[in-house]
Amino acid sequence: xxxxxxxxxxxxxxxxxxxxxxxxxxxxxxxxxxxxxxxxxxxxxxxxxxxxxxxxxxxxxxxxxxxxxxxxxxxxxxxxxxxxxxxxxxxxxxxxxxxxxxxxxxxxxxxxxxxxxxxxxxxxxxxxxxxxxxxxxxxxxxxxxxxxxxxxxxxxxxxxxxxxxxxxxxxxxxxxxxxxxxxxxxxxxxxxxxxxxxxxxxxxxxxxxxxxxxxxxxxxxxxxxxxxxxxxxxxxxxxxxxxxxxxxxxxxxxxxxxxxxxxxxxxxxxxxxxxxxxxxxxxxxxxxxxxxxxxxxxxxxxxxxxxxxxxxxxxxxxxxxxxxxxxxxxxxxxxxxxxxxxxxxxxxxxxxxxxxxxxxxxxxxxxxxxxxxxxxxxx
Amino acid sequence: xxxxxxxxxxxxxxxxxxxxxxxxxxxxxxxxxxxxxxxxxxxxxxxxxxxxxxxxxxxxxxxxxxxxxxxxxxxxxxxxxxxxxxxxxxxxxxxxxxxxxxxxxxxxxxxxxxxxxxxxxxxxxxxxxxxxxxxxxxxxxxxxxxxxxxxxxxxxxxxxxxxxxxxxxxxxxxxxxxxxxxxxxxxxxxxxxxxxxxxxxxxxxxxxxxxxxxxxxxxxxxxxxxxxxxxxxxxxxxxxxxxxxxxxxxxxxxxxxxxxxxxxxxxxxxxxxxxxxxxxxxxxxxxxxxxxxxxxxxxxxxxxxxxxxxxxxxxxxxxxxxxxxxxxxxxxxxxxxxxxxxxxxxxxxxxxxxxxxxxxxxxxxxxxxxxxxxxxxxx
Numbered sequence: 001x002x003x004x005x006x007x008x009x010x011x012x013x014x015x016x017x018x019x020x021x022x023x024x025x026x027x028x029x030x031x032x033x034x035x036x037x038x039x040x041x042x043x044x045x046x047x048x049x050x051x052x053x054x055x056x057x058x059x060x061x062x063x064x065x066x067x068x069x070x071x072x073x074x075x076x077x078x079x080x081x082x083x084x085x086x087x088x089x090x091x092x093x094x095x096x097x098x099x100x101x102x103x104x105x106x107x108x109x110x111x112x113x114x115x116x117x118x119x120x121x122x123x124x125x126x127x128x129x130x131x132x133x134x135x136x137x138x139x140x141x142x143x144x145x146x147x148x149x150x151x152x153x154x155x156x157x158x159x160x161x162x163x164x165x166x167x168x169x170x171x172x173x174x175x176x177x178x179x180x181x182x183x184x185x186x187x188x189x190x191x192x193x194x195x196x197x198x199x200x201x202x203x204x205x206x207x208x209x210x211x212x213x214x215x216x217x218x219x220x221x222x223x224x225x226x227x228x229x230x231x232x233x234x235x236x237x238x239x240x241x242x243x244x245x246x247x248x249x250x251x252x253x254x255x256x257x258x259x260x261x262x263x264x265x266x267x268x269x270x271x272x273x274x275x276x277x278x279x280x281x282x283x284x285x286x287x288x289x290x291x292x293x294x295x296x297x298x299x300x301x302x303x304x305x306x307x308x309x310x311x312x313x314x315x316x317x318x319x320x321x322x323x324x325x326x327x328x329x330x331x332x333x334x335x336x337x338x339x340x341x342x343x344x345x346x347x348x349x350x351x352x353x354x355x356x357x358x359x360x361x362x363x364x365x366x367x368x369x370x371x372x373x374x375x376x377x378x379x
Numbered sequence: 380x381x382x383x384x385x386x387x388x389x390x391x392x393x394x395x396x397x398x399x400x401x402x403x404x405x406x407x408x409x410x411x412x413x414x415x416x417x418x419x420x421x422x423x424x425x426x427x428x429x430x431x432x433x434x435x436x437x438x439x440x441x442x443x444x445x446x447x448x449x450x451x452x453x454x455x456x457x458x459x460x461x462x463x464x465x466x467x468x469x470x471x472x473x474x475x476x477x478x479x480x481x482x483x484x485x486x487x488x489x490x491x492x493x494x495x496x497x498x499x500x501x502x503x504x505x506x507x508x509x510x511x512x513x514x515x516x517x518x519x520x521x522x523x524x525x526x527x528x529x530x531x532x533x534x535x536x537x538x539x540x541x542x543x544x545x546x547x548x549x550x551x552x553x554x555x556x557x558x559x560x561x562x563x564x565x566x567x568x569x570x571x572x573x574x575x576x577x578x579x580x581x582x583x584x585x586x587x588x589x590x591x592x593x594x595x596x597x598x599x600x601x602x603x604x605x606x607x608x609x610x611x612x613x614x615x616x617x618x619x620x621x622x623x624x625x626x627x628x629x630x631x632x633x634x635x636x637x638x639x640x641x642x643x644x645x646x647x648x649x650x651x652x653x654x655x656x657x658x659x660x661x662x663x664x665x666x667x668x669x670x671x672x673x674x675x676x677x678x679x680x681x682x683x684x685x686x687x688x689x690x691x692x693x694x695x696x697x698x699x700x701x702x703x704x705x706x707x708x709x710x711x712x713x714x715x716x717x718x719x720x721x722x723x724x725x726x727x728x729x730x731x732x733x734x735x736x737x738x739x740x741x742x743x744x745x746x747x748x749x750x751x752x753x754x755x756x757x758x
Contacts, residue, residue, distance in 0.1 A: 296679060
């Protein structure tokens with residue numbers, strides 16, 4: 001067990017002076033309790049949802065490298081406007097990484113933990129940009145034989161978010177849905193789910209090449225928000241699908257309001273008499289991301305039956321409870337190489353995560369680009 | 380029955396040429412069906428919610444009077460931007476007036492209708508700016524002896540809206556609430572309900588005189604949104620009350636977002652550890668009015684547990700169902716001279732409603748001013 005007794009772990013700290021410090025630290029691997037296992041991490045993705053914690057609102061164009069080749073340190077300044085939002089984490093050296101996968105190399109005494117020895121498992125729970133992760137056996141999702149850690153690294157955030165959108169749609173009485181930034185890894189996954197489950201989906205993208213990409217992947221409705229005919233195209237797609245709920249990754253700007261406006265126009269196509277309060281059909285947009293961190297602007301011309309709100313996977317899973325959540329997890333495991341397959345454009349080591357040149361690449365958040373960290377890959 | 384066989388009724392029409400026409404027409408009073416009664420209307424308020432239908436988005440500074448003294452006509456032009464919203468009502472001569480009260484002067488054959496003969500009743504259902512209103516007996520709220528039509532004219536819109544806010548607060552698991560434009564008739568009523576029912580209320584107003592007014596009426600928390608310390612004052616009031624739901628009459632601008640921001644700051648006072656997704660406390664703002672018809676702007680710095688939506692009395696009543704609604708109506712009737720008393724600054728005739736000078740007064744929507752129409756008052 002000598003080689004597992006310590007491991008490297010990526011840390012992010014907002015320092016007292018208002019700057020960000022990223023570093024690799026050597027941490028001892030704990031002895032697992034009876035219900036715990038040690039996972040030798042094979043792969044962990046960099047999701048947009050990891051970058052907020054990783055960068056702490058810092059301006060990464062100011063990043064400076066220091067430290068040694070083995071244990072690099074990167075510092076960057078945090079603009080004053082962003083500092084308030086991270087006030088709660090000042091001085092805390094925080095581990096990063098929501099999800100990943102690896103092989104169980106040590107197990108606590110309980111039968112549940114022992115049963116996992118040698119298994120390839122996917123795990124969720126933070127601190128995944130690390131070489132050895134101690135975690136409860138019950139939190140491990142066992143992957144089917146023949147699945148590598150790289151195959152299973154993204155079992156939770158994107159797959160459960162996509163499934164959560166469809167489940168939320170059903171639970172709230174809608175029958176079809178709208179998705180923005182729809183050419184993303186998550187968007188392609190949602191498209192696959194909707195095709196498989198025969199759920200109407202309206203994809204909104206910002207570039208013609210993403211229209212082409214999604215159409216090639218079988219999407220029936222793809223609207224380009226930069227097209228002059230966008231509002232008409234969107235309204236037609238909403239009439240065709242009956243979608244009255246949307247999940248928006250963008251957040252800022254006018255897109256959420258535009259979707260509500262188009263939903264209202266679609267609902268009024270079938271209205272029989274004038275109502276000054278607009279259509280009685282409830283129209284809902286959930287903001288689940290913040291690709292545009294600017295203000296959200298709503299031109300309220302969509303009646304009174306509407307809602308806008310935040311949507312977070314964690315809250316969704318709490319709401320449906322562990323039994324329903326486990327059903328979703330098992331579906332992901334069984335379809336991890338098909339419906340829920342992720343594609344990575346680059347595999348990097350923990351050291352490379354702290355290389356300012358590599359950092360600039362994964363910080364671009366370009367649709368279609370996705371990085372995978374291999375914590376045991378040589379620097 | 381000769382004197383009840385016809386009556387004057389106010390009508391609002393958006394004409395084919397895109398202009399608004401307001402007029403008084405003489406309409407025959409229908410013979411009541413067995414379950415119906417005829418109410419001789421004694422009083423009907425002009426609520427902000429009536430003015431949208433009445434004016435149809437027209438620019439009333441362009442109002443021109445014509446017609447005769449007895450049957451005046453007013454026309455005004457509708458700006459092109461507002462025309463789209465009223466496209467559904469073009470060419471329809473629409474009666475106006477959500478609520479009112481009067482005396483039952485004729486009744487259908489059913490025992491329920493007959494039981495109402497001579498009673499003073501409050502009614503809701505549109506077309507109240509009229510001299511005789513035919514309505515189902517079951518829709519009549521019998522007012523306690525000694526109540527005049529003027530006393531009971533506003534039994535529904537404001538009282539049920541105020542009660543609906545408190546009921547929505549409870550149904551959605553909140554324990555205190557925030558209200559904007561809080562010095563309005565509705566706001567004063569909500570303040571009385573909250574004092575009586577021991578519910579925490581944070582009042583937001585825009586003028587110091589309204590702070591003074593509400594404090595004099597016993598309000599514990601009144602914040603002035605034009606004060607430089609507004610955000611701090613609001614946060615303190617939210618901490619003190621624990622309010623996590625707000626009802627906003629303004630709609631446009633930054634107020635809805637400011638309330639969410641302050642709720643988040645209040646929630647984080649007690650947070651034990653940093654969460655990059657913000658506090659897990661669900662924060663909700665309902666927009667129920669549009670004093671500012673401009674865009675709603677949200678600076679999303681309040682985590683992911685939030686919602687913004689439209690709130691409409693009609694939808695609320697549908698949601699709670701007739702039995703719960705009847706309980707609220709009975710409470711209003713029994714407290715109509717105390718908790719739910721309305722104060723009017725002016726009583727006008729149907730003809731005066733169409734007098735451009737009077738119109739300019741009631742169209743100002745000044746807090747504290749409220750007009751009552753007396754349909755049988757001589758011109």
